[in-house]
Amino acid sequence: MPETVPDxxxxxxxxxxxxxxxxxxxxxxxxxxxxxxxxxxxRLAGSRDRCLPVSSPWSALLPEGGLVRGQAVTIxxxxxxxxxxxxxxxxxxxxxxxxxxxxxxxxxxxxxxVGVRLDRTVSVSIDPLTPSVWAERLAASMDGFDAVITQIxxxxxxxxxxxxxxxLRARGAVLVDIRDPTCSAPTCSVSDTVRDTAGADVSVQARxxxxxxxGRGCGYLxxxxxxxxxxxxxxxxxxxxxxxxxxxxxxFETIETIEVP
Amino acid sequence: xxxxxxxxxxxxxxxRLVTIWCPDxxxxxxxxxxxxxxxxxxxxxxxxxxxxxxxxxxxxxAAGVHVGQRRRDAQRCAPEMVLVDHDPDxxxxxxxxxxxxxxxxxxxxxxxxxxxIGFEARGPSRYFGGERALAERLVDLVTGLVESPVGxxxxxxxxxxxxxxxxxxxxxxxxxVVPPAASAAYLAPLPVTWLRAVGDAxxxxxxxxxxxxxxxxxxxxxxxxxxxxARFGLAGVRAHRVASGADDRVAVASEPAPERQVERxxxxxxxxxxxxxxxxxxLADALVGALMAEGRVCTKxxxxxxxxxxxxxxxxxxxxxxxxxxxxxxxxxxxxxxxIAQPGGISAGIVLVRLAAVxxxxxxxxxxxxWGGRSEADDAASRAVTRLAGLGxxxxxxxxxxxxxxxxxxxxxxxxxxxVDLDRSVSRPRGRALGRGRDIGPWPGSLPxxxxxxxxxxxxxxxxxxxxxxxxxxxxxxxxxPPPARLVSAGxxxxxxxxxxxxxxxxxxxxxxxxxxxxxxxxVTADGDALLLAVEHQRWWCVAxxx
Numbered sequence: 001m002p003e004t005v006p007d008x009x010x011x012x013x014x015x016x017x018x019x020x021x022x023x024x025x026x027x028x029x030x031x032x033x034x035x036x037x038x039x040x041x042x043r044l045a046g047s048r049d050r051c052l053p054v055s056s057p058w059s060a061l062l063p064e065g066g067l068v069r070g071q072a073v074t075i076x077x078x079x080x081x082x083x084x085x086x087x088x089x090x091x092x093x094x095x096x097x098x099x100x101x102x103x104x105x106x107x108x109x110x111x112x113x114v115g116v117r118l119d120r121t122v123s124v125s126i127d128p129l130t131p132s133v134w135a136e137r138l139a140a141s142m143d144g145f146d147a148v149i150t151q152i153x154x155x156x157x158x159x160x161x162x163x164x165x166x167x168l169r170a171r172g173a174v175l176v177d178i179r180d181p182t183c184s185a186p187t188c189s190v191s192d193t194v195r196d197t198a199g200a201d202v203s204v205q206a207r208x209x210x211x212x213x214x215g216r217g218c219g220y221l222x223x224x225x226x227x228x229x230x231x232x233x234x235x236x237x238x239x240x241x242x243x244x245x246x247x248x249x250x251x252f253e254t255i256e257t258i259e260v261p
Numbered sequence: 262x263x264x265x266x267x268x269x270x271x272x273x274x275x276x277r278l279v280t281i282w283c284p285d286x287x288x289x290x291x292x293x294x295x296x297x298x299x300x301x302x303x304x305x306x307x308x309x310x311x312x313x314x315x316x317x318x319x320x321x322x323a324a325g326v327h328v329g330q331r332r333r334d335a336q337r338c339a340p341e342m343v344l345v346d347h348d349p350d351x352x353x354x355x356x357x358x359x360x361x362x363x364x365x366x367x368x369x370x371x372x373x374x375x376x377x378i379g380f381e382a383r384g385p386s387r388y389f390g391g392e393r394a395l396a397e398r399l400v401d402l403v404t405g406l407v408e409s410p411v412g413x414x415x416x417x418x419x420x421x422x423x424x425x426x427x428x429x430x431x432x433x434x435x436x437x438v439v440p441p442a443a444s445a446a447y448l449a450p451l452p453v454t455w456l457r458a459v460g461d462a463x464x465x466x467x468x469x470x471x472x473x474x475x476x477x478x479x480x481x482x483x484x485x486x487x488x489x490x491a492r493f494g495l496a497g498v499r500a501h502r503v504a505s506g507a508d509d510r511v512a513v514a515s516e517p518a519p520e521r522q523v524e525r526x527x528x529x530x531x532x533x534x535x536x537x538x539x540x541x542x543x544l545a546d547a548l549v550g551a552l553m554a555e556g557r558v559c560t561k562x563x564x565x566x567x568x569x570x571x572x573x574x575x576x577x578x579x580x581x582x583x584x585x586x587x588x589x590x591x592x593x594x595x596x597x598x599x600x601i602a603q604p605g606g607i608s609a610g611i612v613l614v615r616l617a618a619v620x621x622x623x624x625x626x627x628x629x630x631x632w633g634g635r636s637e638a639d640d641a642a643s644r645a646v647t648r649l650a651g652l653g654x655x656x657x658x659x660x661x662x663x664x665x666x667x668x669x670x671x672x673x674x675x676x677x678x679x680x681v682d683l684d685r686s687v688s689r690p691r692g693r694a695l696g697r698g699r700d701i702g703p704w705p706g707s708l709p710x711x712x713x714x715x716x717x718x719x720x721x722x723x724x725x726x727x728x729x730x731x732x733x734x735x736x737x738x739x740x741x742x743p744p745p746a747r748l749v750s751a752g753x754x755x756x757x758x759x760x761x762x763x764x765x766x767x768x769x770x771x772x773x774x775x776x777x778x779x780x781x782x783x784x785v786t787a788d789g790d791a792l793l794l795a796v797e798h799q800r801w802w803c804v805a806x807x808x
Binding site for chain 2: 109110211
């Protein structure tokens with residue numbers, strides 16, 4: 001990771017050398033939008049980088065500064081869906097496609113607002129939702145899509161999960177599993193999530209701290225403070241950040257980093 | 262060249278081509294296949310794809326509805342019209358009988374799209390005793406089969422023939438025969454907007470030309486070609502050629518090299534269309550990939566399929582902009598479904614499918630596609646889409662299309678991914694305009710940004726009560742009584758810490774069936790969750806969550 005990450009990119013300095021995963025992680029959506037308008041990023045940057053690019057709050061949280069291909073990420077908490085969409089936004093801007101497998105309730109307009117390009121979004125509906133059908137469709141999606149967002153159905157046998165993870169590593173896709181967001185109480189500890197990650201490499205807890213803008217009979221939901229805690233297999237200690245999701249300008253921004261004892 | 266070109270190059274010989282054109286075929290197809298929305302008598306219908314009008318009944322033209330218009334603008338012009346979603350498969354199925362009937366008369370035809378057939382005039386016109394006789398025979402044939410207006414145009418070259426057929430559709434006897442070498446004179450008085458009919462001159466070029474004061478094709482043809490090239494580039498030269506009566510590109514008549522033909526022979530006959538289409542996708546990818554490596558693109562492909570008993574279907578498909586792999590697969594599917602659905606059907610499984618690229622031309626980069634062209638990721642995604650559609654059915658793989666509305670689940674429609682030709686990005690609003698952007702103005706009555714991240718597929722019934730336990734009611738004047746204090750859902754009783762509303766919706770009040778009157782509320786509960794609630798007929802629902 002470079003020491004200083006530029007937060008605005010000048011168009012004339014965009015060359016094949018500067019166009020790496022590092023520069024792409026700068027400045028969330030502004031960089032993504034700028035690059036997308038100027039150059040076909042997927043061809044220049046090479047579609048088989050080891051990591052998918054992510055926006056700046058995530059690059060400080062994730063162990064390798066990006067979404068490592070072949071890994072599975074579990075997100076739980078009251079802000080899980082928005083966090084999952086924000087996680088894949090920059091990668092989709094940069095040329096990857098995202099599949100929503102078995103999650104018909106994801107708000108597409110919210111995805112668009114956080115920066116996910118809807119012309120690279122595909123939804124796969126599974127009916128009936130049995131573990132074997134889910135695993136089959138997930139495997140087919142991983143063949144063609146770099147990012148797959150799904151919700152692991154209850155009672156999936158271990159052998160199916162292991163096959164899913166093998167396929168994930170073989171194809172180099174990224175799996176984002178949104179846990180049922182019932183665990184939104186502040187008492188939900190990080191260790192609870194680690195226990196039921198079912199083999200995830202990175203585990204995220206996205207907790208809503210407070211919504212701002214709504215009064216009693218007036219106002220509207222405008223901003224939300226979210227606390228994101230990330231733990232993972234190759235992380236010695238947890239990382240935690242408080243951020244806006246969405247913030248005053250509509251994006252996903254860090255407020256402050258919190259030291260985890 | 263000192264003199265302005267007023268016709269095709271003298272070395273070019275343009276074949277006489279006949280074009281059969283059924284205007285607004287998607288509308289006719291909706292009626293023929295008995296789409297429920299289209300069956301009310303006396304109500305004009307229009308077909309919509311991705312929020313734009315694709316085809317409309319002729320009576321709507323007077324009201325100001327035209328192809329390419331945004332849905333809301335069209336509805337403003339003609340509120341009584343009924344809208345039907347575009348389904349290219351439905352159009353192709355409805356057009357099959359017409360193609361088969363014309364194929365009985367004319368052995369070698371090519372289908373450009375449902376509603377549009379072209380073929381060479383020389384053989385059939387001699388057989389039927391002249392071009393006019395042939396055209397009359399075709400008009401009788403088509404009008405006898407389907408209740409559709411039709412136009413038959415006979416002229417030198419494909420572009421003039423196309424324009425002639427479209428003009429013929431508006432004349433009483435539905436036939437226009439342009440004498441040989443008289444194309445330029447025929448086209449001269451026509452307005453430049455006719456360039457759009459030919460297929461690849463886009464709206465921007467036509468607008469610029471019109472603003473420069475060139476209003477007729479004759480005026481465009483009178484300009485010296487080198488100047489047109491300098492000012493407008495290759496697209497302008499093509500338009501200039503069309504205006505002069507030539508084809509937009511010089512025809513290349515060469516036999517395809519053997520490797521421009523791909524086929525697959527099945528060891529065990531295949532009874533269903535889906536596996537054959539899956540194989541066709543691989544073949545089409547291989548064919549288009551090989552051509553692209555040479556810098557060429559296929560404009561005419563012949564699709565052949567044979568059964569074990571020797572029954573055969575062979576059809577030529579043409580598209581001016583070049584056929585991409587998904588476009589070829591789409592046409593293979595139409596052809597196979599039409600073949601199997603014909604009276605009598607086929608008596609055995611399919612053993613052979615072959616794609617032959619008959620006419621290829623150098624790819625001069627005018628293919629409309631994604632910005633930057635297709636990348637490896639795009640190709641991988643579209644292969645995965647085909648595979649998933651094969652596993653779960655076409656309707657299981659969908660892409661979001663902007664529709665607009667006041668409730669979160671109405672804003673976007675999910676459209677089967679295979680029915681959207683990913684190359685036709687001109688007809689879909691581009692990335693930015695998919696939800697916001699300069700194109701689409703503010704939607705009156707829409708909810709403020711940020712939008713909820715979790716939108717329930719079916720609204721969940723909840724109860725909202727005040728401090729005293731009474732259910733919260735919203736009066737017609739927007740008074741909320743009592744103020745919400747607790748939210749009861751799924752057995753859990755949560756305290757409401759903040760709320761706002763009512764934001765009323767009163768839509769389609771002029772139509773009893775579709776009238777909806779509800780009020781929306783945003784609510785935050787004690788555990789920090791934010792929800793979007795709606796109350797309709799005094800019943801509360803949770804529509805979405807800000808998860």
